[in-house]
Structure formats: C-alpha cells, structure tokens
Amino acid sequence: MQIKSRIVNKTLYILLSGELDEYTAPNVRKTLDTMLETEKGFIQIVLDLSELTFMDSTGVGVLIGRYKKMREKNKPIFITNPSRNAERIFKMSGLYEIMPKIV
Amino acid sequence: MKKNSMEIKFKALAENEPFARNVVAGFILPLNPSLNELDDIKTAVSEAITNVVVHAYPQNTGYVTMKVTTQDNYVTISIVDNGIGIQDIERALTPFYTSKPNEERSGMGFTVMESFMDKLEVISNGSGVTVKMGKAIEKKVAGL
Numbered sequence: 001m002q003i004k005s006r007i008v009n010k011t012l013y014i015l016l017s018g019e020l021d022e023y024t025a026p027n028v029r030k031t032l033d034t035m036l037e038t039e040k041g042f043i044q045i046v047l048d049l050s051e052l053t054f055m056d057s058t059g060v061g062v063l064i065g066r067y068k069k070m071r072e073k074n075k076p077i078f079i080t081n082p083s084r085n086a087e088r089i090f091k092m093s094g095l096y097e098i099m100p101k102i103v
Numbered sequence: 104m105k106k107n108s109m110e111i112k113f114k115a116l117a118e119n120e121p122f123a124r125n126v127v128a129g130f131i132l133p134l135n136p137s138l139n140e141l142d143d144i145k146t147a148v149s150e151a152i153t154n155v156v157v158h159a160y161p162q163n164t165g166y167v168t169m170k171v172t173t174q175d176n177y178v179t180i181s182i183v184d185n186g187i188g189i190q191d192i193e194r195a196l197t198p199f200y201t202s203k204p205n206e207e208r209s210g211m212g213f214t215v216m217e218s219f220m221d222k223l224e225v226i227s228n229g230s231g232v233t234v235k236m237g238k239a240i241e242k243k244v245a246g247l
Contacts, residue, residue, distance in 0.1 A: 022153045023117035029207070054124075054142075056149040060209035085142050085219075092218060093199075093211050 003031045005039060012042035017051035020059040032066050043075060046102065050081035059086065060093045067098055078102045107133070108172040115155045115167045115184060123169055124148040130171050131178050134240040143219040144178065144238060150212040151182040151234045158202065159186025159232065176240045185231040192225050 001018035014035065020028055036045070047063070049055075067077055077099045082090060090096055109130055113119050124145040131144065148169075155167045170181040189195045195202075196217075201210035217223045222237035 019121060021117070021120050021149055022156055023120050054121075054145065054149075056146050056153065057209045057211035057215050058153060060211055061207040064209065065207040083142075084139060085146050088218070089146075089211065089215060092214060093209055 005035050007042050010043045012045045015048045019054040021056050022058050025058050025062050045077045047079050055086045106174040110170045112166050112168045115165050117156050120149050120152045123152050135243050136240045147216045147219045150215050155184045159184040176242050179237045182234045188227040
C-alpha cells in the first residue's frame with residue numbers, strides 16, 4: 001500500500017494505492033494519522049481511492065477512525081473515485097453520511 | 104462442468120488474507136467469472152478470513168482451513184477454524200455489531216458476505232466456526 005498526499009487550495013488530497021485489508025490496515029492508520037498531524041494549512045481532506053485495487057469492510061473501520069480524529073479539528077473528509085465494491089460497502093455501512101462522496 | 108475441489112490449511116494471520124482470496128480467484132477461473140464476480144468472491148473470502156484472524160484465536164494463533172468446490176457454474180467456499188466459536192450467531196450477523204468496539208471495526212463483515220454472495224451459512228459448534236458461502240457464476244455466451 002502506498003499513500004501520497006498533496007495540498008491544493010487548502011485541500012489535502014490523499015491518494016491510496018494498493019490493497020486495504022486487515023493486513024495493511026495498521027500501517028494505513030499509522031501513515032494517515034502522521035500525515036493528518038504533520039501536514040499544515042489545509043481545511044478539508046479528499047481521499048482519492050482511484051488506485052485502491054482491493055478493500056473489504058476493514059477499510060470502513062479505518063476511515064471512520066480517521067473521521068473521528070478530524071471531526072475534533074472540524075476538518076471534513078470527502079471520498080472520491082471508489083471502486084464498485086468499495087462503493088457498495090460504503091453505501092451499506094452508511095459511510096457517505098459522514099464522509100460524502102464527491103465526483 | 105465436472106465437480107472440482109481443493110482444500111488448503113494455513114495459519115490464521117492477516118498476511119495470509121491476500122494469499123487466500125487470490126487462491127480462490129485462481130481456482131474458480133475455469134468457470135469464466137466476470138471481474139465483478141471475482142471481486143465479490145475475493146471480498147467475501149477476505150471478510151471471512153478477517154473474522155478468523157481477529158476473533159477465533161485470542162490466545163495463540165491457530166489455523167484456518169479453506170475448502171472450495173466448483174460444480175457447473177456454482178462455487179462453494181468453506182472457511183473453517185478451531186477457535187473459540189461464536190456464542191450468539193444471530194447477534195454476530197447483525198449489521199454493525201462488533202465484539203471489539205474499541206478497535207475501529209465496522210461490524211460489517213457478515214453483512215458484506217451476505218450481500219456479495221448468494222448464500223451464507225454460519226455454524227459454531229463448540230470446536231470452532233464454519234462459514235459456508237455459495238455463489239452462482241453467470242454463464243457467459245460463447246464468443247462474447
């Protein structure tokens with residue numbers, strides 16, 4: 001799993017590449033938390049899942065955990081480019097209610 | 104197509120999840136599944152293995168046995184552990200229920216398995232859990 005970030009117009013774009021499951025989740029949590037702590041000057045986050053080749057429901061837990069941390073700082077998170085299965089899991093879990101999908 | 108089957112046993116470790124779902128995907132290729140059907144099955148397998156890794160063996164790491172059978176256009180997958188079992192299966196199958204609420208878990212594992220497969224059966228008999236899932240692979244028109 002590779003995670004890259006860049007800030008454009010006060011938006012922190014995070015690109016997840018690879019597979020997100022029980023095996024990769026601990027490292028994804030750690031990397032995302034470090035990014036969210038150390039990056040400065042952003043007011044919102046966009047998670048780009050266009051290069052996420054696999055995700056199961058473990059991913060929902062990971063994303064909700066980051067949402068809770070960012071909610072405390074009043075920084076909303078948006079999701080873009082989910083795969084077909086990620087989309088189904090997000091809809092099933094109601095994740096889009098707290099982390100809206102943007103096109 | 105005649106009946107085919109395979110069985111493997113491996114340690115219940117998170118790092119074996121990609122291995123398990125890709126083994127199943129490779130085994131069912133003769134049924135000519137679509138990419139969506141492959142993704143559905145890989146996701147369901149991953150959910151089932153995650154449950155074993157997270158819940159079955161709280162003290163020591165045990166093993167998981169995965170059996171896959173194909174007949175005609177139907178895939179049956181059994182994920183079997185010898186762990187502590189599930190005390191209340193009905194509750195475990197409830198969407199969003201997790202026995203580990205402090206671990207950032209969604210409680211969606213069985214819901215995803217039910218949704219992505221055609222059939223799901225969960226058996227806990229005191230010597231572990233068997234998750235049995237089935238899915239029909241849509242028959243493709245030759246030449247398409």
